[in-house]
Amino acid sequence: MTVEELRARHGELLRDRRVVDHLDPARAPAGRAAGGHPAGRYHTWTQVACEPVRTRLVRLADVRDRPAAYRRDHLHDLQRTLDALQPEVLHLARAAGWAVATPVLAGVFPTGTLDGLSVPVPGRGVLVLVNSGLLDLVAAVLKIMTCALPNYGTPPLLTSEQASYALAEAVNAYLYGNGAVEARPLPELSGQRPALVGLMLRRATQFVIAHEVGHVLAGHLVGARRWTDPHTPVGALDAQSVGWSREHEADRIAAMIMLRSLDGLAPRELDVHEPCLVGAVLLVLFLHEVVDRLAEERGLVVPFAGSHPPPVRRIQSLVEHLADQARTPRALDLAADVATWLEDQLGGVREWFRLADEVRI
Numbered sequence: 001m002t003v004e005e006l007r008a009r010h011g012e013l014l015r016d017r018r019v020v021d022h023l024d025p026a027r028a029p030a031g032r033a034a035g036g037h038p039a040g041r042y043h044t045w046t047q048v049a050c051e052p053v054r055t056r057l058v059r060l061a062d063v064r065d066r067p068a069a070y071r072r073d074h075l076h077d078l079q080r081t082l083d084a085l086q087p088e089v090l091h092l093a094r095a096a097g098w099a100v101a102t103p104v105l106a107g108v109f110p111t112g113t114l115d116g117l118s119v120p121v122p123g124r125g126v127l128v129l130v131n132s133g134l135l136d137l138v139a140a141v142l143k144i145m146t147c148a149l150p151n152y153g154t155p156p157l158l159t160s161e162q163a164s165y166a167l168a169e170a171v172n173a174y175l176y177g178n179g180a181v182e183a184r185p186l187p188e189l190s191g192q193r194p195a196l197v198g199l200m201l202r203r204a205t206q207f208v209i210a211h212e213v214g215h216v217l218a219g220h221l222v223g224a225r226r227w228t229d230p231h232t233p234v235g236a237l238d239a240q241s242v243g244w245s246r247e248h249e250a251d252r253i254a255a256m257i258m259l260r261s262l263d264g265l266a267p268r269e270l271d272v273h274e275p276c277l278v279g280a281v282l283l284v285l286f287l288h289e290v291v292d293r294l295a296e297e298r299g300l301v302v303p304f305a306g307s308h309p310p311p312v313r314r315i316q317s318l319v320e321h322l323a324d325q326a327r328t329p330r331a332l333d334l335a336a337d338v339a340t341w342l343e344d345q346l347g348g349v350r351e352w353f354r355l356a357d358e359v360r361i
């Protein structure tokens, strides 16, 4: 019953902040989100980023100029993902020897931060708010990456130029879209790509939840300080500030919980799954680093900046921990590829942003 009470609190929060009235599944048919995307969608890979330059720039500028409305069907789909993933996290925590006595519910919310926000609900448990923008960003980036890198199928489905624009659109939507805007959806994947993207997306989202569960398990929220940030997409929001050393600890607990999911795999499976897991976990922090950097360059406020250690420090600390805990020799290779690819793409993204700055609609 308590989790249902947390769900009711989540619904209340969405209503109070005028995000949506409810996430009632009965009124939001599954699968409508992509088809109903306001900017249409790409149907084939050759269409991606191949419209006239002006059309593409206007689409970027439009997100910045006109605040989009939150779409209930979209948020409902994201909530369904969280509902499917959260029990796995709690199950893995139990398998790792941590009993989660406090009821926890992960709820989708436009928080504007790549970190989950724990909202204690007295007498009921902890509501973990996961940014709608984060879920969209990670999904888009994974899709673009697997289609742009030759590792996942040759020839790649996207050229480097196409990938640059697609990535610029995804990051633009994250930075300027208030957790309401998705980049124009890419075509469906085929071959080995959908399984890889699906797996890494699941792992990346689980890491965000597991980090917050880590705070609950380690008792960090007892005696935490309240941190209010007025600059989220929906105005002032409260989070719990626990200090940087405890943030590192929550990262390590989350990694430990996640690695338990590999227990019992045969060596050949482990060779495939461990690099994916490590890559997905670090992807969240790589993206954190990239969007923080771009936000700073563009003079945008990053909500709750400073509540966690800088992403670079978290990456360093977690890489050391993962290198120590990993069971396969190439466990960190995929993460290194992801980091290199993102870094290589940044120049292109900056250039699209600069051009979009000059557009007058």
Ligand SMILES: [Zn+2]
Residues within 6 Å of the ligand: 115, 211, 212, 215, 247, 250, 308
């Ligand atoms: Zn934290």
